[in-house]
Amino acid sequence: MNRALFLLPLMMLVILAGFFGWSLLSGRDPASIGSVMIGRPAPALPFATAELKSGKPVLVNFFASWCTPCLAEHPLFMRLKEREKATIVGIAWKDKPEAARAWLARLGDPFAAVGFDQDGKLALDWGLSGVPETYLIDAKGIVRLHFRGPLTERDLGTILPLLKAGS
Amino acid sequence: MRRLVRVAALLLACSPAFATEPSEMLKDPALEARAREIGRALRCVVCQNQAIDDSNAEVARDMRRAVRERLAAGDRDEAVMAFMTARYGDYVLLKPPFKPGTLVLWLGGPLVLLLAGGALLLAARKRRAPEPPAPLSEEERARVDALLRRDDA
Numbered sequence: 001m002n003r004a005l006f007l008l009p010l011m012m013l014v015i016l017a018g019f020f021g022w023s024l025l026s027g028r029d030p031a032s033i034g035s036v037m038i039g040r041p042a043p044a045l046p047f048a049t050a051e052l053k054s055g056k057p058v059l060v061n062f063f064a065s066w067c068t069p070c071l072a073e074h075p076l077f078m079r080l081k082e083r084e085k086a087t088i089v090g091i092a093w094k095d096k097p098e099a100a101r102a103w104l105a106r107l108g109d110p111f112a113a114v115g116f117d118q119d120g121k122l123a124l125d126w127g128l129s130g131v132p133e134t135y136l137i138d139a140k141g142i143v144r145l146h147f148r149g150p151l152t153e154r155d156l157g158t159i160l161p162l163l164k165a166g167s
Numbered sequence: 168m169r170r171l172v173r174v175a176a177l178l179l180a181c182s183p184a185f186a187t188e189p190s191e192m193l194k195d196p197a198l199e200a201r202a203r204e205i206g207r208a209l210r211c212v213v214c215q216n217q218a219i220d221d222s223n224a225e226v227a228r229d230m231r232r233a234v235r236e237r238l239a240a241g242d243r244d245e246a247v248m249a250f251m252t253a254r255y256g257d258y259v260l261l262k263p264p265f266k267p268g269t270l271v272l273w274l275g276g277p278l279v280l281l282l283a284g285g286a287l288l289l290a291a292r293k294r295r296a297p298e299p300p301a302p303l304s305e306e307e308r309a310r311v312d313a314l315l316r317r318d319d320a
Contacts, residue, residue, distance in 0.1 A: 036256035120229040
């Protein structure tokens with residue numbers, strides 16, 4: 001009994017070190033807030049109804065012309081549209097419509113439809129925390145993926161199979 | 168004394184600074200008070216552990232507005248909270264709910280306290296009542312007597 005008591009601090013150290021090690025190595029992001037949208041029907045949009053009802057998977061991307069990470073992920077959307085024939089709906093968040101249109105005219109427009117959410121009301125229904133954020137909605141209208149932050153090359157690995165699955 | 172009262176009154180009048188702007192506030196003070204209460208319990212989703220009531224983030228402002236819209240539409244406080252958790256999950260609650268996933272969080276601390284307290288109590292009781300030494304046997308008593316007698320001599 002007494003010997004076990006002496007081991008107690010050591011055991012706690014091992015448990016703590018194990019937890020910290022796992023946190024460091026598992027790639028867990030403690031700042032990640034997750035998403036409750038996944039697995040739920042996509043919230044309604046007042047535009048792009050045809051795109052969302054097309055029976056094909058759709059990507060929904062919240063962006064803004066003032067947002068630098070959006071600039072970074074923009075070429076990826078161009079590629080998804082041109083090479084993968086993906087249907088992408090863009091929503092300009094807290095952005096002037098003319099600024100968003102000019103941004104798309106300058107860089108290229110990957111969107112099948114563009115909507116505007118100037119007061120951020122729509123974004124709340126999608127559980128948005130900021131721009132850019134991207135959702136993948138499957139052929140049945142269920143949200144399958146939710147990316148907070150800019151898409152990267154690595155994310156294509158999860159996006160492409162789901163895009164292909166329904167089309 | 169009177170000066171002290173005045174200072175106290177002044178201090179009471181100074182409420183802590185909130186991010187909520189006057190233009191956001193509801194006209195009905197009762198509703199606004201409820202909105203404040205809710206705003207203090209909801210976590211801003213882009214800040215590190217800040218309530219939406221204290222945050223200047225865009226999303227926090229939108230959330231404050233949504234809270235007031237729901238309240239003005241006649242929602243109860245619980246319905247407003249449910250509205251937010253439906254969109255942002257339990258993350259949005261500054262006070263985590265009591266459910267199977269958070270049992271360790273809620274009960275872990277008290278449990279460790281109870282265990283440690285119990286162990287301490289046991290140890291203390293053991294120390295206070297040491298076992299009385301076994302009485303000497305006849306043989307031992309005879310030996311002790313013999314030894315004592317030898318010392319006296």
